[in-house]
Amino acid sequence: MKKKITVILKRNLVNLGSVGSIVKVSSGYAFNYLIPFNFAQLATIGTLKHYSMFLNIKQKKLYEFKSKLEIVIQKLNKVAKITVKKKVGNNNQIFGSVSDREIFLILFNITGEKLDKKNLYFPNIKKIGIYNLSIVLTNDVKVDMKLQVLPVFI
Template identity: 40%
Template structure:
């Protein structure tokens, strides 16, 4: 078999121009000019799923919330998100607008927190707010001190209208001084005293 292989190899004739090249000669492959050599590359053809980066214009379950930037298949964007006006392509202009809106939102949130802290300082500085009530025996008041009365008392002294739902009061039954607080921001609370006094006409 080896002799047959050598015979077959010797029967192959190669020409360099008009001159026959003996392929059996030692080192002949290395001696061949560059133009006679070929390189073969094998590549696997894989189906590539093309995707797009988009900005959601509303909340989409399992995809993201309004304003979120996400990547979706082209077909999903072209056939569903775009026709339904649910998302836009994340172009440079849109991304810049989103960044500006984010900065404005962060600034607004910071301003709200700053105002809440300033109000907390004002409440602590003033220290107490007076509520007058009708009184019966043993200095027991008629009715109760309500959050609305506290909010009104704060408004009279600060000019700031607060939400009565954010007031926290202890149980008040008699004349005296009681600690109270109000939530001014998710991260800021104001503390002060409520002084319950007798109405003059009582």
Template identity: 45%
Template sequence: MKKNIEVIIKKTTPHLGDVGEFTKVALGYAHNYLIPNKIVEIATPGKLKNAKMFKLIRDKKIEEIKLKAYGVKNHLESIQKISIKKKIGDHQQIFGSVTEKEIIEQILLYTGENIEKKQIQIPNIKEIGIYTMIITIIDQVTVTLKLQILPDNI
């Protein structure tokens, strides 16, 4: 009698793997826990073929997203720095703060790339000067840009 059975994972779990992957588990573990809790399903030849097809489609989409992200990264790296003018008070301190919205507008003006607010990490800016900000396009693709805060002479 078989001691292990091949299954297709339906829910991501740390000890088994991600959705759509195939793995072998103990027969009792599969029949008594994993299948009743809808974590896995038994891998039949038809289901294996279907899962492989979906994995191929998912991999192609991930590759397209990565290519697009690297294109955005190259476009953003063409900018040396972004300059924003702010009103200043005593001791070179600015009124208010620099927001992600202002940075997004400048990036859109310089490159035409639309960046979301959650992708930008900026330090706490209280005075004029040059700061470093990090833009995360996707998980492994980040861009570091200089942010220059200038006094507004109006």
């Protein structure tokens, strides 16, 4: 007769589950492999209570993040186009290029939200014109807008 015990996984394991999953495994597998290699911990009443407490905290943070994300999306969707003015030389080429810092400053002035550098995707801009700008907030949330580069003559 095999005796099964309950463990909480600390790492993602292909055959068992993901981090935080509560699974029943044989006692030999748990005590000889999972627990010594720190893949899991024994599920006692205290650890299960501790796990549920952290799960509740994680749910609250996720809810707050989603609500804040909705506000940011609404503010960014109101902005259809942003404009950057740059000094122009010959053949409508600008001096330097448009940096992400300039775009972040304009978006911050319009929306009041600070964005991450990793979230912004746009081509290397060396000429005046209209370009596509993508802001990826999460894996499934993407906001597209136009970036217009206008000339400033000296």
